[in-house]
Amino acid sequence: MAGHAEDADIIIAKNVNKWYGEFHALKNVSLTVKRREVVVIIGPSGSGKSTFIRTINRLEEHQSGDIVVDGIPLTRDVRNIEAIRMETGMVFQQFNLFPHLTVMQNITLAPIHVRKMKKQEAEARAMQLLERVGIPEQAQKYPGQLSGGQQQRVAIARALAMQPKIMLFDEPTSALDPEMIREVLEVMEELAESGMTMVVVTHEMGFAKGVADRIVFMDSGEIVEIGTPDHFFTNPQHDRTKLFLQQILK
């Protein structure tokens, strides 16, 4: 293992601030994620959860504060940004599969063109990943021919194909029909058990309770409270957390 890989902390965010014009979207957000840890971020809509997770791989640029991912400081340097993007996989609310490519091509595109993997090797690995997410028979179909749950599982396989050290999930089940949420959560649970470092923005409290090592509650661009699931759900400290929990657990 390389020197920095020994560090326990794989994501370090310190005093991260972001403005959209006048709007202060992230206010001094600081969070450290350890290797193999599963961190779930919850909070009301507009609280900055998605914005924060998207600053980690520079889909959003932050204006002040420091972010270090696996020892690589996130600067304006293109090489650093691309190195961090290769280390982090991302799963989106709207899946964002490439509709003009088959499932197989969706998964092998980045390994072939970014990691310069041989096509056959990439396809063999893609088949393994499709088996892992439970839909190997869909390999030659196009995204438009799959259900929402199947599409999101392909999106997870696509992110995993780059062999990332961290997986970021931005509300992965919010766009799904209720009967399909389960199949996606099961894949995520299996991934968490395998020891993947995960940062998950979600409204699935069941998943947060069962899988998270720590839960982060954000509101109005700030981290209000961080705690273990037990602590968080049974004994929240802040009034805002209590109010939020009351509203969703009614």
Next chain:
Amino acid sequence: MTSSTLSTQRPPFYRDTRTIAIMLQVLFLLVVLLIGWFLYNNMVTRLAAGNTAAGGALSWGFLGQTAGFGISEGPTFRPEESYGRAYLVGVINTLRVGIVGVILATVLGLLAGIARVSNNWLLSKLAMVYVEIFRSTPLLVQLLFWYVGVIAALPPIQEAAPLGDLGYLTNRGMYLTWIFPSETGRALTWWLLGGVIVGVMVAWLRRRQLERAGVPGSGVMAGFAAFVLVLVIGFLVALGASQMPTTTTYELRRGDRGALFEDINGNGAFDLNVDRPLAYVPITLYGADGQVVASGMTNGDGAFRFIDLPAEATRLEWTTPAPLVVSEPQRQGFNFSGGISVTPEFAALLLALVVYTGAFIAEIVRAGINAVNKGQWEASRALGLSTGATLRMVVLPQALRVIIPPLTSQYLNLVKNSSLAIAVGYPDLFNVSRTIVNQTGAEVQGILLVMATYLTFSLITSLFMNWYNKRVALVER
């Protein structure tokens, strides 16, 4: 009661929605036919009253008559050939400028459209200025600008400096080094045609085979490989069989010009339409004292001409050329010989059409790129693909769906706008048709012919683009 007044019986025909729909259409058709008949009748009456060289009403006999005028460029045309052939030369000239124009306008439009959406401020603004200037001024004005303002301002032939080995740029046109099939490579044209047919067939078969196997992909690579293979075989066959005709003869006039030809009727003199000229054959001229006075190559018509020879030539020798020869333009007095020449008219028309249409295509490309969901960029960038790779492999293939239908319109516009050729005197089909009409008086026939030709071009283009659009459509369900 309402229910009792509305019957469930079959309604009378004037209230039946089905008969109403049919009756309205029949009525519409009748009106159209009536107007059409009136216009046609009117025209025929007027034509019968008039007295034109074209003969009676809507006679097409004039197409077989001798044209009596020359055409400045395009396929070889002599005044003693017919009006029909003159028109065909015009059609080919339109296709020449149209096909080259469509290809170049697509490349220019694509580059400018991408530049327009790029994050590079300067590049994007430059593209914007280009688009706004050329989209907002009339094409005819631009055409005259290129013709009078740019090409006429190039140096005259006597002062033209060579562009390396490429050729010359002058105010009388561009003269470029080019590769031609020579006398021994005549069959290569057929091999080229055969290569295209074989290539298309192989591409089609390969695609079917891939579809059967359930593997997505295109047969373009396989088709291209087959095309190249056929061409290489053709070249090797031509090379192996290269031989000059046994009855090769030459004519030498005034000691410096003449023609090399296959003497088919064996009378030792060159007879037009009987003997066959020999193109691009290396020749050497000898003087009376046996000294070499000049050497060079025959041109595409088998003719040759040298200027300022040290002595008059009396004898000529030729050698067997390779199937393909490189011909460089060489200054000969007030002109160039050899190579390929592009006239100022063609260059101005091509430039104007490409730059003008390119501006519209740039806007279409920009709209297409913007139509692709932002999430596609994000997903691709999150996977570590660069901006260029994202554009090439993720965004543009999807933008194509939005781009193709308006792009088809631009292709049609370019071909139709090429009729402005008449403003600079490029002999396209419209220009030639006007000359024909002026000489024969076959006004109506001329216009009908021109309209039918453009319509044919447009329909073929549309069919092809619709087919392509279906191919790139997304698979759903």
